[in-house]
Amino acid sequence: MFSHIQKIHFVGIGGIGMSGIAEVLLTLGYKVSGSDAQKTTITRRLRRRGAKVYYGHQRENLKNPHVVVYSSAIAPSNPEIVEARRLDIPLVARAEMLAELMRLKYGIAIAGTHGKTTVTSLIANILTQGGLDPTFVVGGKVKSLRTNARLGKGDFLVAEADESDRSFMHLSPTIAVVTNIDPEHMEHYRDYDELKNIFKEFCLKIPFYGVAVLCVDHPAVAAIAASFPKRFLTYGIHTKADFMAHKIKLYPFKSSFELKINGKSAGQWRINLMGSHHIQNALAAIAVGNELGIPLSSIKKGLSQFKGIGRRLEPLYKNEHQKIYVIDDYGHHPVEIRETLNAIRQTWPQARLIVIFQPHRYTRTKALFSDFTKIFDGTNELFITQIYAAGEPPIHGVSAKKLADNIHSNSFNVHYRENLNDVVHDVRGLVKKNTIVVTFGAGDVNKVGKQLSKMMKEMPLQ
Incomplete structure (x- = not known):
């Protein structure tokens, strides 16, 4: 990039894709700032690397950057995007910034x-x-x-x-x-x-x-x-x-x-x-x-030497003796979920399988609604929790409750729970020897797996 581009601001710097580009630019010597909704391990890491990170989105976060980078998750009405336009600061999509790095x-x-x-x-x-x-x-x-x-x-x-x-x-x-x-x-x-x-x-x-x-x-x-x-x-x-x-x-x-x-x-x-x-x-x-x-x-x-990636069939709890496993997976598309469930069933054909699914985005739930109702065969207990909106407004007639009501099965039980804490409590009561618990979703459903794993470690089955 031209030498006069030195100060780069990221709107949504805590996103996994945005943070990666920010980290590379920090290593290249650029002055990086950014904002995100809340503190995370990612934002804390970036601050340690030298980035100036603001929590919350507001126009005052722009300290005369030479360019502002945004992702597809950022709305055009974001106050920092609006302010950048007012000040005629160049706005660059995340992929465009990645393309600039790729040119090197x-x-x-x-x-x-x-x-x-x-x-x-x-x-x-x-x-x-x-x-x-x-x-x-x-x-x-x-x-x-x-x-x-x-x-x-x-x-x-x-x-x-x-x-x-x-x-x-x-x-x-x-x-x-x-x-x-x-x-x-x-x-x-x-x-x-x-x-x-x-x-x-x-x-x-x-x-x-x-x-x-x-x-x-x-x-x-x-x-x-x-x-x-x-x-x-x-x-x-x-x-x-x-x-x-x-x-x-x-x-x-x-x-x-x-x-x-x-x-x-x-x-x-x-x-x-x-x-x-x-x-x-x-x-x-x-x-x-x-x-x-x-x-x-x-x-x-x-x-x-590859040890996997966070949230991709990630084991959160293992009890080899009692054959109890808690697994977290980022899968949020019917094809991904079906493939992962097939792998689990092939690996543990005799295990009791408890699935917790958090639908991701109203638009995806609406577009793939019928597919989502057909992918959970082979499950023993299925818990559906509220849609993780990821910033989207609700769509009339689209809900996790409706999805749960439309999954009809004679071979497994379907439960709808609005609160993730209720899911943890209910699932803990169902866990016994030879049980696989898996959470699916790109939102925060992994909290269920983490809390359940903590409970299992503190109070294991006798």
């Missing part, structure tokens, strides 16, 4: 409705293990790297490409990964065909020396591969691909498989992630690492 490196951008954070984290881990010292910006804390963002000295920047508001079209990656394409964020798209087309346009942004890495298990991604005019690699577990997994075995919080590259066996592999969907994610990361010339031994070590 060879970009590796991971797109898809699901799996972006996991694949981005796996690639960052593999490149780090391979000695490439990447810069990365991840939408979750990578436990093995102990952060969600870092400025590396190497030539590569690894980041998620967010399709939710088309902002990933700001990016011009050298390597573009597409994990899957499902109907989501449809308020920004005319129809599903337009969504699929925008993903293809994103892939076409790679240069002549770049490559697209495509999961052909997903029909919409396979359709891109079928007519893609530039170089591409494929991966999958169900469909013939360049990188494939065979002989899959699932264990508690682990999976193993035989890797085949172009039809030839590359030996047995193990990852500290559970489920076939995570094996697909690992294949994407393996393909990228192999493309960059990292030895398979280093790729394998990078995968084995």
Whole structure:
């Protein structure tokens, strides 16, 4: 960026994506300020790194910055956005700022409705293990790297490409990964065909020396591969691909498989992630690492050292003797939830399964209402709690209570609870030996898992 751009203000600096960019800019020597609704571990970390963080959004927070960065979660009526416009301070979308950082490196951008954070984290881990010292910006804390963002000295920047508001079209990656394409964020798209087309346009942004890495298990991604005019690699577990997994075995919080590259066996592999969907994610990361010339031994070590990401099938409580587990998952789309429940059921087929689901956003609940009513088969007890609005206004006729009322099952019980504390109390009374409790949602439903885990540790079953 031009040398006169030195002071950068982030509206919503505590967001996981915003904070990562802010941290990289701090490391580059920029003066970073920002605001957020409340104190969090993220805002405290940024303050320790030198950022000036304000709590609450007000126009006085703008201390003559040269540019103001905002995310799609920030409303145009936000007082800091309004003040920036009044003062003619340039307003830059988060993805546009990420694109500026990517111009300084060879970009590796991971797109898809699901799996972006996991694949981005796996690639960052593999490149780090391979000695490439990447810069990365991840939408979750990578436990093995102990952060969600870092400025590396190497030539590569690894980041998620967010399709939710088309902002990933700001990016011009050298390597573009597409994990899957499902109907989501449809308020920004005319129809599903337009969504699929925008993903293809994103892939076409790679240069002549770049490559697209495509999961052909997903029909919409396979359709891109079928007519893609530039170089591409494929991966999958169900469909013939360049990188494939065979002989899959699932264990508690682990999976193993035989890797085949172009039809030839590359030996047995193990990852500290559970489920076939995570094996697909690992294949994407393996393909990228192999493309960059990292030895398979280093790729394998990078995968084995990966310890997962916060809120992605994250174990909060384990009692191996009594076979009681409390798990938290960020899944908030029907496809994500179904995949995770399948992995849990395959791993613990005899366990009693208690699910707590917090719908995320009124728009998503309305658009996918019918799908949400059909994904919880195999559950023993299902708790639905209030919709986490994420700043959205309510939509008439859309509620978590209505969703709970429309889930009809003869094989499991459905409960609606407005208060998360009530959920904790009720679920604690249902836990016995051989029980899996899993919380789903992108809001604050993880509080249930944390409180329940604390109770289980303080007063374990006898």
